[in-house]
Amino acid sequence: MNEMFYPSEEVLKNANVKDYESIYKRSIEDREGFWAEEAEKLNWYKKWDKVLDESNKPFYKWFVGAKTNIISNAIDRHLETANRNKMALIWEGEPGDVKTYSYHALNREVSKFANVLLSMGVQKGEIVTIYMPQIPELVIAMLACAKIGAVHSVVYGGFSYEALAERIADANSRILLTADGGYRRGKATALKCIANEAMRRSPTIDVCITVKRTGDECFMENDRDFYWHNLMGMPIAGANADTVELDAEDPLFILYTSGTTGKPKGLIHTHGGYQVYTSTTFNYVFDIKPEDRWWCAADPGWITGHSYIVYGPLINGATIMLYEGAPNHPYPNRWWSMIEKYGINILYTSPTAIRGLMRFGASWVDKHDISTLRLLGSVGEPINPEAWRWYYEVVGKGKCPIMDTWWQTETGGFMITPIPTMPLKPGSATKPFFGNEIAIVDEKGEEVKANEEGTLIVKSPWPGMARTILNDPDRFIEKYWKQFEKQGWYLAGDSARKDDDGYFWIIGRIDDVLKVSGYRLGSAEIESALVSHPAVTEAAAVGLPDKLRGNSIHAFVILKQGYSSDSQLAEELKDYVAKEIGPIAKPAEIIFSDGLPKTRSGKIMRRVLKARALGQDEGDLSTLED
Ligand code: WTA
Numbered sequence: 161m162n163e164m165f166y167p168s169e170e171v172l173k174n175a176n177v178k179d180y181e182s183i184y185k186r187s188i189e190d191r192e193g194f195w196a197e198e199a200e201k202l203n204w205y206k207k208w209d210k211v212l213d214e215s216n217k218p219f220y221k222w223f224v225g226a227k228t229n230i231i232s233n234a235i236d237r238h239l240e241t242a243n244r245n246k247m248a249l250i251w252e253g254e255p256g257d258v259k260t261y262s263y264h265a266l267n268r269e270v271s272k273f274a275n276v277l278l279s280m281g282v283q284k285g286e287i288v289t290i291y292m293p294q295i296p297e298l299v300i301a302m303l304a305c306a307k308i309g310a311v312h313s314v315v316y317g318g319f320s321y322e323a324l325a326e327r328i329a330d331a332n333s334r335i336l337l338t339a340d341g342g343y344r345r346g347k348a349t350a351l352k353c354i355a356n357e358a359m360r361r362s363p364t365i366d367v368c369i370t371v372k373r374t375g376d377e378c379f380m381e382n383d384r385d386f387y388w389h390n391l392m393g394m395p396i397a398g399a400n401a402d403t404v405e406l407d408a409e410d411p412l413f414i415l416y417t418s419g420t421t422g423k424p425k426g427l428i429h430t431h432g433g434y435q436v437y438t439s440t441t442f443n444y445v446f447d448i449k450p451e452d453r454w455w456c457a458a459d460p461g462w463i464t465g466h467s468y469i470v471y472g473p474l475i476n477g478a479t480i481m482l483y484e485g486a487p488n489h490p491y492p493n494r495w496w497s498m499i500e501k502y503g504i505n506i507l508y509t510s511p512t513a514i515r516g517l518m519r520f521g522a523s524w525v526d527k528h529d530i531s532t533l534r535l536l537g538s539v540g541e542p543i544n545p546e547a548w549r550w551y552y553e554v555v556g557k558g559k560c561p562i563m564d565t566w567w568q569t570e571t572g573g574f575m576i577t578p579i580p581t582m583p584l585k586p587g588s589a590t591k592p593f594f595g596n597e598i599a600i601v602d603e604k605g606e607e608v609k610a611n612e613e614g615t616l617i618v619k620s621p622w623p624g625m626a627r628t629i630l631n632d633p634d635r636f637i638e639k640y641w642k643q644f645e646k647q648g649w650y651l652a653g654d655s656a657r658k659d660d661d662g663y664f665w666i667i668g669r670i671d672d673v674l675k676v677s678g679y680r681l682g683s684a685e686i687e688s689a690l691v692s693h694p695a696v697t698e699a700a701a702v703g704l705p706d707k708l709r710g711n712s713i714h715a716f717v718i719l720k721q722g723y724s725s726d727s728q729l730a731e732e733l734k735d736y737v738a739k740e741i742g743p744i745a746k747p748a749e750i751i752f753s754d755g756l757p758k759t760r761s762g763k764i765m766r767r768v769l770k771a772r773a774l775g776q777d778e779g780d781l782s783t784l785e786d
Contacts, residue, residue, distance in 0.1 A: 165584040175581045187594035198440045204228045205405045218641040222433035222623045226408040230435045231307045234474035238263040247479045251296045254343035254485025271401040273304035279396040284309035289333040291315045293342020294484045297371045301337045309404040313414040316461035319742040321357035329362040336365045341374035345486045352378035408432025417569040418682035426630035437624025441573040442472030455481035456508040463569040492520035496528040508537030510678035514547045522554045537563040540678030541710045548586035564589045572624030588663045618650040674703035679744045689740040695723040702770045712748035725752035
């Protein structure tokens with residue numbers, strides 16, 4: 161646990177910022193001053209009157225009174241400089257097709273699509289739902305929404321119609337942007353067919369715009385369905401569009417994430433604070449240089465993609481890489497060959513992806529010259545030291561520091577993370593990012609001793625924090641702010657330890673949220689999918705440790721009378737969940753049971769199920785009903 165990896169002379173010499181401790185100290189002593197200084201580096205149509213407004217906690221406001229639009233920083237300002245001709249986006253499709261966009265070209269496509277959206281009557285503040293594979297149009301669509309002040313709600317392209325329909329309904333979306341499909345492991349996914357099914361279930365959609373990617377046939381309804389390329393070829397899609405001037409606190413996007421109840425939460429992020437937080441964290445942690453090529457191998461449909469494929473890097477004028485498909489298609493060297501081909505300098509991915517590629521062995525990596533890499537990153541779940549070392553030695557050749565970044569959909573950007581000059585310990589996300597005071601406490605809010613496990617809390621507000629939950633501010637308070645209301649602390653939902661050197665070690669979720677392959681799922685979502693099957697009366701889903709995925713889903717199921725608990729039904733139920741929610745939610749195991757451990761108030765005690773499945777002590781059972 162105390163093995164240290166020190167940065168090389170070269171890293172120390174070239175890093176944008178070198179002294180973590182002094183900047184951190186300054187950022188805590190004068191938080192607002194620190195953030196104001198960072199904000200000064202960006203464009204604002206009008207500067208703020210006040211950096212932080214704490215008058216209505218926990219509904220904090222940042223850069224109050226300022227006028228801005230994230231697009232003025234992510235695109236517009238680059239058009240005035242040499243960045244205009246710089247590559248903004250390099251995209252490779254799974255079949256091998258390539259598209260590139262300079263900042264100039266990106267601006268043109270975004271402006272054209274902004275005009276298309278305006279022609280469809282899209283208003284400022286309106287929520288546009290986007291359900292797309294990893295293609296450039298996904299990024300263009302997000303940016304076009306932001307440009308005209310519409311709010312995007314990206315639904316991960318691996319989700320199924322039920323999940324999509326629920327998110328469309330909650331957002332009351334009138335516009336859906338999708339594609340006929342995308343490629344994954346050599347097969348085309350039928351996204352538009354799924355979208356059609358979702359629109360049938362959630363009929364608020366008036367207009368659906370479909371990108372032709374695979375060319376597969378899909379049903380198109382008159383007056384509702386349009387093809388992207390047709391609209392982009394019409395006079396309405398002019399190449400000039402105004403970037404709308406907005407309030408700093410105007411919403412930029414909604415992103416749904418799994419919580420402890422079945423209903424996903426639509427977290428709201430804003431233009432002003434989010435642009436400052438994502439660009440600052442990206443610049444300091446990934447030490448971005450003008451000549452760098454940056455690859456965040458996440459899906460844009462998750463927060464990692466929003467903050468560190470799209471907004472943070474573009475604000476910094478970086479060149480971003482986007483890849484459509486699977487890391488091991490057609491062979492396990494796909495990523496390494498792309499790093500070689502494009503000369504990628506920084507790679508940011510998840511422990512699951514690293515473990516997945518590690519399985520195939522170092523020889524696939526060694527076939528390629530990936531010496532351009534100078535920095536690596538990890539996100540989504542704790543990285544086990546074995547995977548860390550492989551990543552460090554085999555991928556990074558022992559010269560690339562690994563930035564293990566702990567953060568959440570709710571936080572908008574990195575919260576605990578190293579900077580490149582910091583000594584690293586495999587498996588530790590190291591220390592709080594500038595401005596953040598973070599602690600490990602017990603139930604009463606007392607700080608626990610060094611090396612003891614406790615609840616992770618954030619004591620201070622930060623500009624990238626989610627402002628609320630769409631349509632449900634009470635739930636926002638309840639979930640994140642209630643437990644330590646007196647102290648005004650943010651409850652992250654993770655447990656962690658802090659060692660003698662002040663390094664943080666994340667252990668995992670303490671609520672009923674599961675992290676499967678880095679994806680976030682709620683136990684309750686899986687359970688409600690299961691009970692919607694005619695054979696099931698009750699279900700409980702837990703995550704058990706899995707060498708590859710971090711966790712895998714194990715579901716305990718009580719059947720209705722007349723159904724027999726055989727392996728055929730178990731398989732059917734697994735497929736059913738995959739169809740209802742998406743392949744990532746497919747349970748690894750279905751366990752038929754006659755009863756479930758419950759409290760007297762009827763809450764399922766998943767902790768007991770988990771302990772039993774692992775053969776561990778079941779703990780205090782005195783509150784059990786049965
Ligand atoms: C987990 C992903 C350990 C954690 C950006 C958190 C991590 C949840 C790390 C948020 C990390 C994320 N080490 N655990 N470096 N990064 N997590 O909202 O449990 O999809 O609460 O955001 O992922 O997941 P989300």
